[in-house]
Amino acid sequence: SFCRLAQKNGMYIIVRPGPYVCAEWEMGGLPWWLLKKKDIRLRESDPYFMERVEIFEQKVAEQLAPLTIQNGGPIIMVQVENEYGSYGEDKKYVGQIRDVLRKYWYTNGRGPALFQCDWASNFEKNGLEDLIWTMNFGTGANIDAQFKRLGELRPDAPKMCSEFWSGWFDKWGARHETRPAKDMVAGIDEMLSKGISFSLYMTHGGTSFGHWAGANSPGFAPDVTSYDYDAPINEYGQVTPKFWELRKMMEKYNDGKRMPAVPKAPMPLVSFPKVTLTQAKTMRQLATRQVKSRDVKTFEEMDMGWGSVFYTTTLPEISQPSLLTLNDAHDYAQIFINSEYIGKIDRVRNEKTLMLPAVKAGSQLTILVEAMGRINFGRAIKDFKGITRNVTISTQAGGHELIYDLKDWTIDLMPDETDTILSRLKLPHNDIALATDVKNGSRYPGAYVGTFNLRKVGDTFINMENFGKGQVYVNGHALGRFWRIGPQQTLYCPGAWLKKGKNEIVVLDVVGTDNPTLWGQDRPELDKLQLEKSNKHNNIGDKPDLNSMTPVFAGALKDGNGWQTVRFDKSARGRYLAIEITSNQDGKDVSAVAELYLQNTDGQRISREPWTTKYADSESDMGNHTGDKVFDLQESTYWQTIPGSGFPHLLVIDLGSQQTVSALDYLPRAEQGAPGSIKNVRVFMY
Numbered sequence: 001s002f003c004r005l006a007q008k009n010g011m012y013i014i015v016r017p018g019p020y021v022c023a024e025w026e027m028g029g030l031p032w033w034l035l036k037k038k039d040i041r042l043r044e045s046d047p048y049f050m051e052r053v054e055i056f057e058q059k060v061a062e063q064l065a066p067l068t069i070q071n072g073g074p075i076i077m078v079q080v081e082n083e084y085g086s087y088g089e090d091k092k093y094v095g096q097i098r099d100v101l102r103k104y105w106y107t108n109g110r111g112p113a114l115f116q117c118d119w120a121s122n123f124e125k126n127g128l129e130d131l132i133w134t135m136n137f138g139t140g141a142n143i144d145a146q147f148k149r150l151g152e153l154r155p156d157a158p159k160m161c162s163e164f165w166s167g168w169f170d171k172w173g174a175r176h177e178t179r180p181a182k183d184m185v186a187g188i189d190e191m192l193s194k195g196i197s198f199s200l201y202m203t204h205g206g207t208s209f210g211h212w213a214g215a216n217s218p219g220f221a222p223d224v225t226s227y228d229y230d231a232p233i234n235e236y237g238q239v240t241p242k243f244w245e246l247r248k249m250m251e252k253y254n255d256g257k258r259m260p261a262v263p264k265a266p267m268p269l270v271s272f273p274k275v276t277l278t279q280a281k282t283m284r285q286l287a288t289r290q291v292k293s294r295d296v297k298t299f300e301e302m303d304m305g306w307g308s309v310f311y312t313t314t315l316p317e318i319s320q321p322s323l324l325t326l327n328d329a330h331d332y333a334q335i336f337i338n339s340e341y342i343g344k345i346d347r348v349r350n351e352k353t354l355m356l357p358a359v360k361a362g363s364q365l366t367i368l369v370e371a372m373g374r375i376n377f378g379r380a381i382k383d384f385k386g387i388t389r390n391v392t393i394s395t396q397a398g399g400h401e402l403i404y405d406l407k408d409w410t411i412d413l414m415p416d417e418t419d420t421i422l423s424r425l426k427l428p429h430n431d432i433a434l435a436t437d438v439k440n441g442s443r444y445p446g447a448y449v450g451t452f453n454l455r456k457v458g459d460t461f462i463n464m465e466n467f468g469k470g471q472v473y474v475n476g477h478a479l480g481r482f483w484r485i486g487p488q489q490t491l492y493c494p495g496a497w498l499k500k501g502k503n504e505i506v507v508l509d510v511v512g513t514d515n516p517t518l519w520g521q522d523r524p525e526l527d528k529l530q531l532e533k534s535n536k537h538n539n540i541g542d543k544p545d546l547n548s549m550t551p552v553f554a555g556a557l558k559d560g561n562g563w564q565t566v567r568f569d570k571s572a573r574g575r576y577l578a579i580e581i582t583s584n585q586d587g588k589d590v591s592a593v594a595e596l597y598l599q600n601t602d603g604q605r606i607s608r609e610p611w612t613t614k615y616a617d618s619e620s621d622m623g624n625h626t627g628d629k630v631f632d633l634q635e636s637t638y639w640q641t642i643p644g645s646g647f648p649h650l651l652v653i654d655l656g657s658q659q660t661v662s663a664l665d666y667l668p669r670a671e672q673g674a675p676g677s678i679k680n681v682r683v684f685m686y
């Protein structure tokens with residue numbers, strides 16, 4: 001229907017059927033149940049993976065292949081895999097995906113153009129000779145530089161930016177992302193003037209409703225529910241100032257014809273006043289199943305895709321405070337002893353441990369683990385949920401360390417499936433369970449219910465800032481995740497799901513609230529952080545004393561765009577990498593770094609999975625430019641200092657463990673002239 005609608009409106013279609021599609025979508029579009037086969041190799045020539053891929057691609061083609069341009073439809077191109085160069089180097093596998101697509105999309109050798117999309121820095125790794133190669137890059141990129149290598153390899157090939165990033169996605173706990181309209185329009189204008197094709201990613205922002213928002217890595221950076229993306233047409237289908245600037249520029253390429261009228265938004269924006277919800281069920285009352293197991297199990301081992309799980313076991317007597325370690329908790333774990341809240345272990349903050357008080361024998365340890373979206377980018381997409389290995393408690397006794405590997409778990413499962421949750425709510429109340437379930441003071445995790453009245457139906461934004469963390473359902477539709485920390489505080493509720501009069505709302509809050517109130521407002525709030533701790537890395541106690549150290553490199557870097565390698569005087573060992581910047585190429589004081597890698601003594605890049613930012617002297621608030629942007633796998637994001645903060649600038653990265661390294665790979669910003677690129681540096685390992 002969508003393809004036919006596009007054709008009716010004079011548009012062509014590019015189909016990008018993956019199987020991996022990224023899109024900041026849970027597991028990049030791959031289904032979680034693949035992980036029930038624990039040793040599966042995703043996005044590789046694994047026989048089971050390829051068997052499922054072929055079934056999927058056959059079903060997609062059954063519906064869409066009749067709509068190719070060869071068959072009178074609007075589909076002109078079909079993409080083979082997606083940004084595979086950011087995942088690995090495996091032409092055999094990419095070739096297998098191409099062959100599957102050809103098998104189901106082509107008839108008698110005729111079919112749509114097949115292409116690959118990648119980045120200018122990595123497209124050669126998997127580029128197949130018989131496919132079209134396109135580049136992905138974002139607003140502000142140096143366009144000639146992006147196509148330079150392609151032009152050398154294939155001078156006569158058409159040039160296309162398959163994803164021109166109009167904005168960027170948001171993650172929980174960081175500032176809302178925007179990109180300037182002027183720069184986006186200038187990039188598109190330049191491509192149009194040079195005959196370069198492009199596909200705008202995104203033209204129209206959207207919403208990762210329900211539990212479909214994914215997460216990024218290294219580390220764990222779950223994406224918010226809104227996928228507004230600062231796109232020209234926003235999340236709720238209305239045109240923005242960015243749209244008008246783009247349209248004004250595009251008029252000059254419209255052969256003097258008048259631009260068509262912009263359709264009116266189909267829905268008005270409406271609000272509703274504050275309503276108070278009541279708690280209907282505790283978390284445990286929402287459980288649908290119980291599993292008994294000697295060891296902890298992942299969600300996938302228990303055949304559950306999404307939701308929350310209680311892991312409960314009985315403790316021995318531990319007469320003094322002890323250290324609880326979760327190996328690992330995916331993703332947000334709250335720890336209770338005899339139902340009272342002790343603390344949390346949050347994967348987003350790279351937390352693994354928590355101090356427990358002394359406990360009497362027979363005390364109940366309960367760990368409530370809520371899963372967020374599975375990682376959608378990089379090797380970490382194999383992202384099991386729940387507790388993935390084991391739980392230990394360590395304590396000192398008689399001068400030596402005692403470690404308990406906790407066993408014999410009772411596991412209660414609360415799947416996040418809208419129908420299941422709503423049907424659990426209809427079961428009769430059990431006040432005894434409410435009184436004995438886990439709590440944090442007077443805050444009970446669980447389901448809160450209520451109604452709101454609308455005199456007029458329209459799109460609205462439900463403000464969740466008084467609740468803790470969880471999911472919202474309106475009239476049986478899952479709106480998505482909320483989390484008090486922000487930056488997103490409102491959830492988009494399409495008017496199509498609302499009705500005049502009474503509307504039912506259910507809030508599943510895994511943390512609980514003292515103030516179960518919410519309201520509907522007529523505009524979104526996407527940029528309000530309510531962090532317990534700052535997300536900046538300028539704690540002075542974390543700053544190393546460089547005076548006592550010898551640098552492994554001291555000198556000037558090269559100017560210009562693209563990767564460069566800085567070889568150390570000799571190989572160096574340490575847990576921390578410190579880069580001190582004393583000048584910039586442009587002579588100004590705002591420094592920026594897009595990506596960094598370290599090479600081991602064999603010249604291989606070491607894994608950045610365990611990396612965290614230890615210290616950054618300055619991190620710009622003009623956008624989202626914290627220190628962790630130098631190892632987020634994204635070439636278009638960067639650490640940037642605050643104007644006027646002054647040299648020297650210092651960035652310290654914790655590599656997670658001692659490493660022996662011999663060189664540093666550095667990427668400046670991707671824009672023309674590499675703004676903020678650094679010149680004189682000293683590099684330390686300690």
Ligand code: CA
Pocket residue numbers: 594595629630631632633634635636637638639
């Ligand atoms: Ca980056």
